[in-house]
Amino acid sequence: MAVTKGFGPDAIDAVVDAGCRAVGESYAQELRAKAEAVAAARRRGAAIHFIGRLQSNKVRLVADVVDVWESIDRPSLVSEVARRAPGATVLVQVGAADEPDKGGCPPDDVGGLVRACRDAGLRVDGLMTVGPTAGGADAARPAFRATRRLVDELGLRTCSMGMTDDLEVAVEEGSTRVRVGTALLGPRP
Secondary structure, eight states, X not given: OEEOTTSOHHHHHHHHHXXXXXXXXXXXXXXXXXXXXXXXXXXXXXXXXXXXXXXXXGHHHHTXXXXXXXXXXXXXXXXXXXXXXXXXXEEEEBOXXXXXXXXXXXXXXXXXXXXXXXXXXXXXXXXXXXXXXXXXXXXXXXXXXXXXXXXHHHTOSEEEEEETTTXXXXXXXXOSEEEBSHHHHOSOO
16 A cells, blocks of 8 residues: 655555555545545545544544545544444554554454444454554564454454565565555655
């Protein structure tokens, strides 16, 4: 997935022109401001993924432009997405790196949150996680391994983990989707 957060709408056009069919954005207001480029990307077959930490009150801003919600981490967000985007495709975010500022459901609570999503009519495609901030790529290995194990235990399809700096480790640990921004577009402005 190409992550275009922090870049202008032209970045969305560029990654879709290059053949990318999944575009990730992290900020509701920024995504809303890129609505024209997002609509064009969707018409060309690209799916828009919301990958950032999301406040429940921001769901309404982007419900009509998000195809996949990759950061579902608490019941209140499940309720709001189900209300604003019935039947939406979601990934439950696992707090496997134990860094609260990144969001994520505690690993022991993931099964219950997946059930809550399904009970609310959402389509759970898989899980996602973000590796730890410190320690380099190998420091992410335990979090990635734990998330992959949960994906398998729950019988889910998608395991979204890994970014530019740790994507090799993520793939080694079973990621089926990596989020790449800096390696494609350079440092964020």
